[in-house]
Amino acid sequence: MYSRRNFLKTAAITTAGLFLQGGLYTTSAQAAQAGPEWWRNAVIYQIYPRSFADANGDGTGDLAGIIGKLDYLQTLGINVIWLSPVFRSPMDDNGYDISDYCDIAPEFGTLAEMEMLIAEAARRDIRILMDLVVNHTSDEHPWFIEARKSRDNPYRDYYIWRAPRTDGSAPDEQRSNFGGSAWEFDATTGEYYFHLFSKRQPDLNWANPQVQQEVHRMMNWWLDKGIGGFRMDVIDLIGKDVDRGITSNGPRLHPLLQEMNAATFGARDVLTVGETWSATPEIAKLYSEPARRELSMVFQFEHITLTWDPQDGKWTPRAFDLREFKGVIGKWQKVLADIGWNSLFWNNHDLPRAVSKYGDPGRYRIESAKMLATALHFLKGTPYIYQGEEIGMTNVRFESVEDYQDAESLGLYRERIAAGVSHEAMMEGIYANSRGNARTPMHWDASEHAGFSHGKPWMKINPNYREINVAAALDDPGSIFHHYRTLIRLRKEYPVIVYGDYRPLLDAHPQVFAYERQLGDQRIVVINNFSGQLVELELPADLRDLAGESLVSNYGPRNVLGRHLTLQPYESFAIALGTPAA
Template sequence: MPERTWWKRGIVYQIYPRSFQDSNGDGLGDLEGIRQRLDHLVWLGVDALWISPIYPSPMCDGGYDVANYTDIDPLFGSLGAFDRLIAEAHRRGLKLILDFVPNHTSDQHAWFKESRSSRTNPKRDWYIWRDPGPDGGPPNNWISNFGGSAWEFDETTGQYYYHAFLKQQPDLNWRNPALRQAMFDTLRFWLDRGVDGFRVDVIWHLMKDPEFRDNPPNPAYAPGQPDINRLLQVHSADHPDIYGVIAEMRQVLDAYPDRVLIGEIYLPIERLVTYYGPDLTGANLPFNFQLIHATWRARDIEALVREYEEKLPEGGWPNWVLSNHDQPRIAARVGQAQARIAAMLLLTLRGTPTLYYGDEVGLPAVHIPRDRVQDPWEKNEPGIGIGRDPSRTPMPWDRTPFAGFSTVEPWLPLNQDWETRNVASMAEDPNSILSFTRRLIALRRERKSLMVGRYVPICADDAALAYRREAGDEQSIVALNLTGEEHSVSLPEHLHGGAVLLSSLGGREGERIGGKVTLRGNEGLLIEAAR
């Protein structure tokens, strides 16, 4: 039953740990800082926190280059600090989801050091090694997601190793049974410590074409796009052999009660939904990023939601994401006025929403001076606007120096308006986006129709869309104006007479609704349908 499954009824809150709260005055967020701020998550009303990687790492890619899967990087604390965090989270009724990075390790991982030591090392086949191509160069034309060839020549053994990202991030060979079991033991290590689930990084990359064929050219590529777009990644990712791997991963989690497996998947809807697996044996929640890339037009969003609902496998549970650590923040994409509409959309569509830290206060994109850039992708391909640092800046908590995030200059700049756009100031303001988001979450928790109810479209035009959620005899109507101009939406006769529960602009709560709902510019309404 969806209402009894925490990851179906609840809200996931993503934390980028470097940027949430610094507890020791080094300008970097850490686990103790997260523990100190758990009450904010309870106050806000979310159900689970997902923490981006905290494993030991050289930090060539912000922790996504893992050097040890069963420990904590000293930057973030220790295993003891992690155990305290998970105990405190559970005591508050919060679940904790850990990031799992199984596609690649750091080149400083002990496994890779063994693998590259000789061609006969027992761990040689734990990574992907190939002889040079006929011309002595890379084995094929595959491109790194961060630009340039995805193959790095190793002088010691005279072969190339494959890296889908940085050369310091060699890809693991998931076709090797011993490697696979070692990774499953890693999952068990954290599950035994009480972790409630995993978000699996780039899960669609795990299996590659065993013949290592060249990727074909991308006919839509244009100069100025990232280098990775030059080719279609048909052989280097999304290989059909992945489903067996995910099914085995899911079996590991299913041996523990009430856990969740989330997969990061940047694919079109028709490919995304296949990651639920045959008979739902795959990821519980293949991440749905469609709203991140959607054009902000009512008809387009309605069509996207309809397509997703239609293509979900029977019994598959939907999910929605508006922002994350790799993508521009929603307020940066649609503006502050529409950020409230976006929050209402995220938190009222059917399925599990993931809320990115800082979106509750409408954090904008933050300008990063060239001398403070941290993102290796931006450093590899500067000047084309792909840097991820603007979405990873510190959380502004209050009006004290450094916004209460730290006692020293943070690792990335704060938002320029931090003295007013911070949690403490906006919590005191009943009209702030933070107060609005909290009220919206409270209504979602109160109303079964919003948590687990059916999605039924009402209408969509050039300016607005409306839909209803229903569970039993409870119905909630959502009407959203995606423009700055006043607009009216017509409701079916059986929905006349409802009362406004919440307006994104305020001032209309309790108002009775007839056959036509007038929306102010940038206004969204949540309406309790008449019974």
């Protein structure tokens, strides 16, 4: 049997930047590229504060609630908390409309509590990643309040204003992502301001150097408080050229990011990840190639949009095609193999629950949730876990659209109903893809309100919380939670998971996602059945009859790869390969 001790001994050597090549240890370009950055082998946990844990019983999650759950997150093993916005905000878009970047929304707590969270997390070797929303502000931000007072106000140019057309209508036909025109008329000054999201979220004018300086000053203020970096909301929009109709990947985007890097986080040991819906693999390299001095990594969404209708978007879902998905994953793994870095995720606060989207939320919820975790966490890149993903929380089917408490869903529902889309069709799109699916409160136990709050929660709880909750998961050694703990531990023990090359296997198979990771003589094979059926599988010739150590599985341990395999529904496993089987 292959020795785990020998595997880990080799792993310890490769961690130092030396790789075993044909019996000789040599420094590789990959080692140099990997660098010392701690975030390459980190696992990040996203918290949506409003829905995570409520300590004061007002029905809204808060910072004190998060502090009270830090031991739980330490037990899970994560290194970083990505905190969705907690800045002061009128909450038109649940905090993504900021009215004061240097204060905390009262419903979440105080600045002193934020500082306590940073300190208490640090005591547990956990860093805090703040959600930076600088494409736009709230219309209640002091800058915008001043800007709309007069056309010659000193803050006027902090935002994007244009005169109406001769007939008084909006300057052009650009649309908001939340429905309707991207232009809102301001009667006080007789001009329109630009907003790519809600009309209460006016876009900042990044062509104005004063805006850049204000944002840089604010970022340094937070970095000086000891945060671990920033997740940058829709950062690909800040280089826009409105007059040419260019909103994403505008001509000034990368120079702006390079200036931001130099002025703020570039010399600090922190993580920066950009939300970039428009990124291609080649564009992602521009963001994350270290020599360019922009960001650590980006979120790309090509694998997410595969289940969206090409014309109608996410509101008309289409079936998941595993072969398409494997092609996308393989492309990103290949292009960013040696330059740049991948972010690995299934879901977040804007996306549906992973087990409902890609697995089976019913009969095989546990098996498919573990399979999805294994398939993701062995890829090259930094994994992200969204709150509740580690216990297999699911989408919810509320009867009323209002129950989803989501500006995007409500805005698009009204617009599409008015355009003739049926209520039933729109609700099916919401059931599948509304942001509200991810924002139902966290399930801590089977008590009233799922242990989230002693008061009435701000949003309805998913009714299945009595079966799906943290307390039950902690008590069950075979739970999804403990599966995630194993995956996180393995990532810290095996450098091949972090730095190894990616080789796709069985690309044409319609039900199985399989791949190999290799670093020197270290090899891990990962096989995942994405279906609820038994699958008979014939392995490639170079993998047949190999034995090794079963690292993780969701049925029984797999130590040998035979010529043929029979995979159970949603079966998933990873083997560290060694000597041929006897």
